[in-house]
Amino acid sequence: MTSRKATTARGRTLGAELRELRDRSGLSTREAASRIGWTAAMLNRTENGLRATNPEEVASILGAYGVTGADRERLLALARDAERPGWWEPGDSIYPAALKALIGFETQATRITDVETSLVPGLLQTAEYTRAVMQACGVPPLEVETRVATRLGRQAILSRPAPPMFSAFIDEASLRRPVGGARAMAEQLHHIRRAASRPNISVRIIPLHTGAHAALSGPFTILEFERAKPLVHQEGKSTLCFVDSSAEVKTFVTCVDTLKSTSLTPERSIEYLDSIIADHGRQEPA
Numbered sequence: 001m002t003s004r005k006a007t008t009a010r011g012r013t014l015g016a017e018l019r020e021l022r023d024r025s026g027l028s029t030r031e032a033a034s035r036i037g038w039t040a041a042m043l044n045r046t047e048n049g050l051r052a053t054n055p056e057e058v059a060s061i062l063g064a065y066g067v068t069g070a071d072r073e074r075l076l077a078l079a080r081d082a083e084r085p086g087w088w089e090p091g092d093s094i095y096p097a098a099l100k101a102l103i104g105f106e107t108q109a110t111r112i113t114d115v116e117t118s119l120v121p122g123l124l125q126t127a128e129y130t131r132a133v134m135q136a137c138g139v140p141p142l143e144v145e146t147r148v149a150t151r152l153g154r155q156a157i158l159s160r161p162a163p164p165m166f167s168a169f170i171d172e173a174s175l176r177r178p179v180g181g182a183r184a185m186a187e188q189l190h191h192i193r194r195a196a197s198r199p200n201i202s203v204r205i206i207p208l209h210t211g212a213h214a215a216l217s218g219p220f221t222i223l224e225f226e227r228a229k230p231l232v233h234q235e236g237k238s239t240l241c242f243v244d245s246s247a248e249v250k251t252f253v254t255c256v257d258t259l260k261s262t263s264l265t266p267e268r269s270i271e272y273l274d275s276i277i278a279d280h281g282r283q284e285p286a
Helices: 009-025 029-036 040-049 053-067 067-080 098-110 127-136 141-158 171-177 182-195 246-262 266-281
Strands: 111-116 165-171 201-206 221-226 231-235 240-243
Touching: 009 029, 009 040, 009 053, 009 067, 009 098, 029 040, 029 053, 029 111, 053 067, 098 141, 098 231, 098 266, 111 246, 127 141, 127 182, 141 165, 165 171, 171 201, 171 266, 182 266, 201 246, 201 266, 221 246, 231 246
Parallel strands: 111 165, 165 201
Antiparallel strands: 111 221, 221 231, 231 240
């Protein structure tokens, strides 16, 4: 039996549900693994989303736990979906595995908290803003439009039925920098303002007069799920990584709690955003 690493949100969700079913059955990891014919380590990795599994293996697990009917069919369907590529994985994809994983996690998250200190959050960017960022970062011209389209595609999760709750904490410096020019930046800020009117989206600005704040060490995103443990995504110029240790995730959650007291309220942030939009308007060439 081969072991494959599971990096998809669907795999994590499936593992969390299997762990919950084992707990309900009153079985320890060792007892359950013995029934299935696995090692305890193999079952533990499956439950934590660190090992991919297939529908046949899931059927064996469900049989050992006595799961039947609609729950059995739903979990087998989830096992089949976990092996299926998403829209962002077309054959010879140019995207790194970590980015594919991020997109998968975003589609499964029930809450996303994005803290940004130098850019507008990706899920709130306009095409023109994204294009300007890509060009400034030296992305090859032939890849720019593909990446822009991918970023816009990711944003669909915010307007789908039953969308995740999305909270953005944005340093004012990110909103003052005229990426793409004053006119493009003003439109970007109008886009944020329109997005913030949706019931599932909130925007909080960290004003410059705050001085030093808890997020100055760098941007990050917290993704929370219905059943799986939350994780944190961090991105550098050439790296993307995930943090899922409960202790480490807690430090990021604490950072967000601190930012709630140092940032403007969502209502005040919109008023402040209007003043920044006006400032960009005054910078437009005559």
